[in-house]
Amino acid sequence: MDLDFTAAEDAFRTAARAWLTENVPATPLPSLETREGFAAHRDWERRLAADRWSVVSWPEAYGGRGASLLQWLVFEEEYYAAGAPGRVGQNGISLLAPTLFEHGTEEQRARVLGPMATGEVVWAQAWSEPESGSDLASLRSTAVRTDGGWLLSGQKTWSSRAAFADRAFGLFRSEPGTDKPHHGLTYLMFPLDAPGVTVRPIGRLDGKPAFAELFLDEVFVPDADVIGEPGRGWWVAMSTAGNERGLTLRSPGRFTAAADRLTALWHAAADPGDTALRDRVADAVIGARAYRLFAYANASRLAAGGTLGAESSLNKVFWSELDIALHETALDLLGPYGTLADGADEAPAHGSWADGYVFSLAGPIYAGTNEIQRNIIAERLLGLPKGRR
Amino acid sequence: MRFLLTDEQREFARTLDGMLGAFGTPAVVRAWAAGEHKPGRDLWARLAETGVFALAVPEAYGGLGPLPLELAVAYTELGRHAVPGPLVETAAAAAFLDRLGETGAADAWLPRIASGDAIVGLCADGAPFALDADAADAVFVVRGDTVCRTEAHGPVQPSLDPARRLSRPLGGTVLTRGPAVTAAATYATDTARLLTAAQALGLGRALLDETVGHVKRRTQFAVPIGSFQAVQHRLADTLLALEFAQPLVHAAALALARDAAGAGPDIAAAKVAAGEACHTAARTALQLHGALGYTDEPDLSLRIRKARPLRDAWGTPSECRARVLAG
Ligand SMILES: Cc1cc2nc3c(=O)[nH]c(=O)nc-3n(C[C@H](O)[C@H](O)[C@H](O)COP(=O)(O)OP(=O)(O)OC[C@H]3O[C@@H](n4cnc5c(N)ncnc54)[C@H](O)[C@@H]3O)c2cc1C
Numbered sequence: 001m002d003l004d005f006t007a008a009e010d011a012f013r014t015a016a017r018a019w020l021t022e023n024v025p026a027t028p029l030p031s032l033e034t035r036e037g038f039a040a041h042r043d044w045e046r047r048l049a050a051d052r053w054s055v056v057s058w059p060e061a062y063g064g065r066g067a068s069l070l071q072w073l074v075f076e077e078e079y080y081a082a083g084a085p086g087r088v089g090q091n092g093i094s095l096l097a098p099t100l101f102e103h104g105t106e107e108q109r110a111r112v113l114g115p116m117a118t119g120e121v122v123w124a125q126a127w128s129e130p131e132s133g134s135d136l137a138s139l140r141s142t143a144v145r146t147d148g149g150w151l152l153s154g155q156k157t158w159s160s161r162a163a164f165a166d167r168a169f170g171l172f173r174s175e176p177g178t179d180k181p182h183h184g185l186t187y188l189m190f191p192l193d194a195p196g197v198t199v200r201p202i203g204r205l206d207g208k209p210a211f212a213e214l215f216l217d218e219v220f221v222p223d224a225d226v227i228g229e230p231g232r233g234w235w236v237a238m239s240t241a242g243n244e245r246g247l248t249l250r251s252p253g254r255f256t257a258a259a260d261r262l263t264a265l266w267h268a269a270a271d272p273g274d275t276a277l278r279d280r281v282a283d284a285v286i287g288a289r290a291y292r293l294f295a296y297a298n299a300s301r302l303a304a305g306g307t308l309g310a311e312s313s314l315n316k317v318f319w320s321e322l323d324i325a326l327h328e329t330a331l332d333l334l335g336p337y338g339t340l341a342d343g344a345d346e347a348p349a350h351g352s353w354a355d356g357y358v359f360s361l362a363g364p365i366y367a368g369t370n371e372i373q374r375n376i377i378a379e380r381l382l383g384l385p386k387g388r389r
Numbered sequence: 390m391r392f393l394l395t396d397e398q399r400e401f402a403r404t405l406d407g408m409l410g411a412f413g414t415p416a417v418v419r420a421w422a423a424g425e426h427k428p429g430r431d432l433w434a435r436l437a438e439t440g441v442f443a444l445a446v447p448e449a450y451g452g453l454g455p456l457p458l459e460l461a462v463a464y465t466e467l468g469r470h471a472v473p474g475p476l477v478e479t480a481a482a483a484a485f486l487d488r489l490g491e492t493g494a495a496d497a498w499l500p501r502i503a504s505g506d507a508i509v510g511l512c513a514d515g516a517p518f519a520l521d522a523d524a525a526d527a528v529f530v531v532r533g534d535t536v537c538r539t540e541a542h543g544p545v546q547p548s549l550d551p552a553r554r555l556s557r558p559l560g561g562t563v564l565t566r567g568p569a570v571t572a573a574a575t576y577a578t579d580t581a582r583l584l585t586a587a588q589a590l591g592l593g594r595a596l597l598d599e600t601v602g603h604v605k606r607r608t609q610f611a612v613p614i615g616s617f618q619a620v621q622h623r624l625a626d627t628l629l630a631l632e633f634a635q636p637l638v639h640a641a642a643l644a645l646a647r648d649a650a651g652a653g654p655d656i657a658a659a660k661v662a663a664g665e666a667c668h669t670a671a672r673t674a675l676q677l678h679g680a681l682g683y684t685d686e687p688d689l690s691l692r693i694r695k696a697r698p699l700r701d702a703w704g705t706p707s708e709c710r711a712r713v714l715a716g
Contacts, residue, residue: 001391001398003392004391278711279706282661282709282710283661285713286658289658293639375621384613387617
């Protein structure tokens with residue numbers, strides 16, 4: 001075991017830092033959950049892509065740098081330390097792209113990945129339905145065979161950024177009446193501006209309008225937009241869900257940067273005698289450090305040809321709780337200023353703590369609720385008997 | 390596999406685990422708690438044969454080290470089996486004597502520590518009690534910039550973990566004084582903190598394993614209690630705490646090996662995380678064993694009683710958290 005970076009990784013870090021120093025906007029972009037912010041963030045994606053920093057871990061042929069997992073982690077550390085904008089293309093980049101690399105066709109990769117890397121096409125994830133959250137396999141929206149493709153009908157909901165996104169990917173029931181609910185599902189991509197699609201924004205807890213529900217009424221999708229085999233969508237979806245939870249959705253850089261900012265807040269503002277608050281700051285710092293080391297160990301495991309299974313659930317529970325702890329502690333340190341949200345002229349750090357706090361509250365819910373993750377940890381990692389569901 | 394233990398390091402852990410399992414440590418612990426040191430000394434000698442203590446001692450004095458990562462790996466196994474005795478203190482004394490620049494004491498004690506011939510106590514500045522002074526061949530006490538070798542100790546005090554025998558060090562001859570003492574004591578404290586964290590990690594793992602085994606076997610309401618979600622989630626949280634403490638312990642050991650002066654915050658972070666994880670594991674073990682967990686006959690009790698003292702030894706969580714932020 002060693003914690004040293006190779007010369008190549010150090011060089012990668014230096015190059016990333018130099019580019020970010022040069023390019024990160026001095027004032028933060030407007031929230032990407034608003035129409036104006038969405039557009040500004042697309043421009044940012046284009047700028048990243050122009051210098052091949054938008055998808056560093058992809059092969060060069062698709063606009064990436066062929067970076068290793070460790071280099072990707074390094075890049076993310078630099079990205080968040082630089083205070084760079086949130087990634088509007090994230091769902092496509094971290095969920096759909098890995099799915100296409102694993103299950104897509106050459107044609108799909110050639111067609112989809114380029115515009116994704118530049119932010120020209122922003123993707124939304126359309127998995128959840130009003131009656132199907134944790135029990136995703138109970139989903140009801142359908143894909144019915146038609147000439148040269150499929151007709152999609154039903155309702156999807158809680159789709160992040162779908163109000164302003166261009167296309168979506170999701171699961172549809174293509175074979176009704178199978179023995180098991182997760183059989184007979186098909187994984188498809190579809191345009192959000194196609195005839196038959198209605199996108200209705202639903203405000204989030206912070207009132208921002210980018211979240212949406214989707215109503216689909218016989219939306220035509222060509223065969224070319226099926227990912228993997230029809231009827232095998234569940235397995236296609238699950239292979240990427242593991243990835244998402246295990247490493248790529250939330251890289252440690254996000255938390256180490258927040259922990260550094262929190263430490264600075266503590267030193268600048270705090271009453272050193274307030275040991276209760278001091279202990280919480282320290283715990284957040286320790287948590288960020290632990291998460292980073294854990295992620296590097298996971299990356300080492302993957303780089304050596306290993307896989308992440310139920311360990312992904314450990315990761316997901318840990319970062320989501322850490323994120324809340326980091327933000328709650330920051331708000332406590334900021335006192336009355338902590339409640340000022342972005343847009344308030346006196347909001348500390350342009351309201352990023354308040355904004356981040358509200359967003360952190362969703363962490364234990366999305367990407368598989370923490371209750372479900374704990375069930376997985378108990379049954380698959382500890383081998384406990386299956387409970388009643 | 391750069392951010393993971395090597396195959397060799399894992400094999401070393403497995404060997405120690407196997408040896409300690411075969412030795413039957415619970416009986417050793419009970420004897421030690423009763424003030425009967427013979428089985429403990431026998432176990433100490435077996436540990437020395439595997440090289441555990443040599444890892445704490447530099448080659449110049451017949452050791453193999455100092456190798457903080459290998460030591461941490463070894464002490465995790467010692468913690469897993471709840472091995473009694475001033476294990477941490479002996480390794481910390483080695484670190485202390487090596488850095489003291491007082492060659493007489495180093496020449497006298499370091500080779501004996503490496504070979505397992507000497508059990509040595511170390512009392513940090515401000516610590517009121519020495520651990521297992523009644524079993525130690527020597528106890529060194531740091532007070533400010535002075536270090537004494539004590540001649541005697543007060544009566545052994547009852548303590549939360551009867552296998553951790555605490556007494557006041559008494560009398561003593563000044564060995565040396567000056568800034569070298571303070572510097573050596575800081576390094577020794579970091580070493581002690583790291584190895585206490587490693588022990589806590591192993592102890593926590595053992596507590597979790599025992600509890601998982603129990604909830605699979607114990608049936609209530611006609612099903613194994615391990616199928617209840619409240620039970621499952623509590624164990625999942627215990628695993629989470631331990632899994633995320635482990636890389637901190639290993640990284641802290643690497644930090645100590647590389648830059649002893651700058652490793653303090655990393656070690657303090659590891660100590661907080663491992664100490665709290667172990668404490669959580671003990672609380673969970675007790676709760677999920679029900680009244681069985683509250684009785685002292687099962688060997689589980691030996692482990693439960695260790696968790697809290699380990700969490701607080703060589704720096705309470707609060708002291709360590711302050712150290713993390715002091716940078
Ligand atoms: C900010 C945010 C962004 C999101 N983005 C997207 C997106 O882009 N695309 C998308 O498809 N979806 C998205 N979602 C939806 C998300 O995936 C679901 O909310 C999630 O799967 C949980 O489903 P649910 O909300 O229906 O809760 P439910 O499944 O109704 O659960 C409610 C509560 O019951 C608990 N519960 C349910 N079953 C069990 C069980 N077996 N054991 C123990 N407890 C249980 C849950 O843990 C939870 O606490 C997003 C959600 C949020 C909050």
